[in-house]
Amino acid sequence: EIVLTQSxxxxxxxxxxxxxxxxxxxxxxxxxxxxxQQKPDQSPxxxxxxxxxxxxxxxxxxxxxxxxxxxxxxxxxxxxEDAATYYCHQSSSFPITFGQGTRLEIK
Amino acid sequence: xxxxxxxxxxLVKPSETLSLTCTVSGGSISVNSYQWDWIRQPPGxxxxxxxxxxxxxxxxxxxxxxxxxxxxxxxxxxxxxxxxNSVTAADTAVFYCAGRTGSYVWGQGILVTVSS
Numbered sequence: 001e002i003v004l005t006q007s008x009x010x011x012x013x014x015x016x017x018x019x020x021x022x023x024x025x026x027x028x029x030x031x032x033x034x035x036x037q038q039k040p041d042q043s044p045x046x047x048x049x050x051x052x053x054x055x056x057x058x059x060x061x062x063x064x065x066x067x068x069x070x071x072x073x074x075x076x077x078x079x080x081e082d083a084a085t086y087y088c089h090q091s092s093s094f095p096i097t098f099g100q101g102t103r104l105e106i107k
Numbered sequence: 108x109x110x111x112x113x114x115x116x117x118l119v120k121p122s123e124t125l126s127l128t129c130t131v132s133g134g135s136i137s138v139n140s141y142q143w144d145w146i147r148q149p150p151g152x153x154x155x156x157x158x159x160x161x162x163x164x165x166x167x168x169x170x171x172x173x174x175x176x177x178x179x180x181x182x183x184x185x186x187x188x189x190x191x192n193s194v195t196a197a198d199t200a201v202f203y204c205a206g207r208t209g210s211y212v213w214g215q216g217i218l219v220t221v222s223s
Contacts (some may be wrong), residue, residue: 001170034210043203044154050208087154092208094167096144096156 001028004088006099011083014107021071021102023088032092034071037062038101039084047086048073080106109134111214119158119198125191129204129214132141136185142207143187144150147185147200148216155200160187192223204213 003026013019023033032053036044046055048064049054051071061076075082083106115127122200129143136143145157158168160178168176177190191198205211 032209036211043213043216044211046210046212048179055210085206089154089211091207096155096159096207097170101153 001089002029002093002097004090004097004099006086006088006102007100009100009104010103012105013078015078018076019078019082019104021073021075021086021104023066023073023099025069025071025073025090029090029092032090033064033071033088034091035062035065036087036088036089037082037084044087047049058075070098075104076107077101078104082106109206109209109212111206111212112216113204113217115219117218117220119219120223121195121221125189125194125198125220125221126127126190127202127204127217128156129189129205130156130188131185131187134206136180136187137182140208143178143180144205144207144211145189146203146205146211147198148203149197157189157202158193172199185207196221 005024006043007022027077035048038044047062052064063074065072085101085103088100110132112130119125136154142159145158158178160166173191179189201216201218203216204214
């Protein structure tokens with residue numbers, strides 16, 4: 001099983017800050033890594049697919065990078081509406097796995 | 108645009124079987140590139156993949172749940188279903204159905220509570 005470890009688990013940030021969330025895979029997954037945003041009582045929302053491909057309708061302040069085992073989600077100029085939990089997900093091999101989540105609080 | 112909708116009972120008794128159905132609209136369930144997944148999220152916790160099915164009938168299950176899970180597909184109805192046997196309170200969760208071509212298209216989720 002591929003274990004995905006996100007860091008940090010929690011971050012409190014101010015608006016307009018730049019935020020970086022990392023996701024490390026226990027073995028190489030190429031670019032088969034996707035990022036989601038989840039707000040309370042909502043389904044996860046796709047932000048970035050295949051490590052760095054932006055998804056339609058997602059604000060340009062969200063970007064992704066990485067390959068192999070180390071991946072990054074960057075949020076430039078954070079906005080209040082970005083308060084949420086962020087998850088990475090690997091589709092390289094079964095069983096499909098998710099990171100444990102990173103909760104972002106806006107001060 | 109692909110849309111998915113979960114349906115089923117919101118309350119299941121311990122030791123019984125949880126059964127949910129996902130109806131796919133805006134596209135065919137028999138698209139070769141798609142896998143159809145069930146994912147769950149216990150209250151206040153993270154996401155756990157339960158299993159996948161391809162329209163051909165090929166399935167993959169989470170090893171931690173494999174002995175209790177069956178996922179099936181009904182192509183004429185454009186639906187796929189989940190059965191989870193011998194449930195306990197630890198199975199209480201929001202259950203999501205999702206379509207996957209790499210990344211996910213998610214249903215809205217359904218809360219299933221296991222309680223007598």
